[in-house]
Amino acid sequence: MLQTSWQTYDHYGYAMAAVLGTFAATAALQWLIQRSRWAPWARSLHGVAPPFINIIGVLFALTLAFLANDTWSAHDRALRAVYKEADSLHSLATLSQSLPTPLRAQLRAALVGYASASAAEWQLLARRAESREVVERADALLVLLASSEIATAAGANVQALMLRKVSEIRDERDQRVALSQTHVNPLKWLGMAFLGLLTLLSIAVVHVDRARAALVSIVLFALAAAPTAAIVLIQGNPFQAPTDVTPAPIEAAVADMSECSGQATAFRPAAPC
Template sequence: MPLPHWHTYDHYGFALVAVLGTLVAVLLIQWFIQRSPWAGWAQSLRGVSPPFINVIGVVFGLTLAFLASDTWSAHDRAMNAVYREADGLRSIAALADALPAPLGGRLRAAIGSYASASADEWPHLAQRREAPEVLARADALLTLIASAEVASAAGANVQALMLSKASDIRAEHDLRVALSKTHVNPLKWLGMAFLGFLTLVSVAVVHIERPRAAFIAIVLFAFAAAPTAAIVLVQGNPFQTPTSVTPAPIEAIAAGLG
């Protein structure tokens, strides 16, 4: 297998940037309001009403929630695609049992061959790649189902159902491949980082007359925001750790037909 490109694991890098960037922002703000040449000017900003924090904080929270929803939705869609793919294979295998030998055995062997290749594709998906062998075996399975031999033995209705299931299998495979190639959108996360920085600044301004309270407040917000953003970022590819989608349903079919 070829070596992964640098952007294969870009979401881990963005997670590290989120944590370190938040730390730098906290230290920078604290230096600015206490030790910088502009500390005196910063003290003149006292008097900002505490509810002002809610305005920016809510916008930041909603932005992070939407980004988290996109990430976890991709994970759920990938998991559902795996189970639907496995269900399609299981359905065709059940219909193949009614076919006479040796045609039924050939069809079950084609299903097992595809299932094995599909289950072995996970390392490729973790590297945001597609295994050409899976498509080749999917084509072989579809060609066999569409053959006149299957039409004669199974009948037009059963063959049409098999073809529909085979088409669904390819669609679910294409979906999980597409989800594996989804990258972090830097523009979205840059906007979230900007809102997070503004929230830190607003917290500091509200507590500007009490430097220790300001420091504690921005540190608490940083501890809440940075790890949450990092957790969302490290789940950027549903086929990588720590929450990798499992190929167990497809592996079970491959084992059963092996």
């Protein structure tokens, strides 16, 4: 159980480790250069030119920027996948208007059923899991649209467009599931943490003969680096708080159809037509 929880929320643990580790390293460095028995030796290292900090600092900043870009681009891809999935559902709902009443009602009921299952899957996505029901609903939708009844009623061209839209729905759903199950890469963050520690050491060495300047410089760097790394880390899963992607676009795409589908949904109760 503990292992499962860690695999689900590992990015929060890494964020806490980043904050606590940074300030622990800050306190250890202050103790080393001011109060430890090695303080005289540490102060003998003075003379390092201040521009030396820029070399390691730039490497650290670039590494953190690349990691932040990976995280935020994953969030953007998840949001785009949800909107494309919703757009495909809306397109199918629009195309269904040309179908005879029984087929139209059957197709819209299938669309509402898929959207309801997808919305319910969000709680599983937050736990890095997926719902088998969504796969079954998507398969049923594909079978329905590939049927000879749809081909006869809608025509070959419209049916081909419908099949393309349901394929897009399946692809985008697979995309969001894959993004929800992406974990923090420990090696990348270990490299970033190592460069952060080297940056702290370089700041301490440059200011080692001036205790107050060393304290201010190290604390300012810690205040800049640790919260930034934590903010990036806690967004490791696009479907978890605080910046979670919601199923609202998918719900809105079929909300009007739920009134006539004969199905109650999580976002609108069924009503007779």
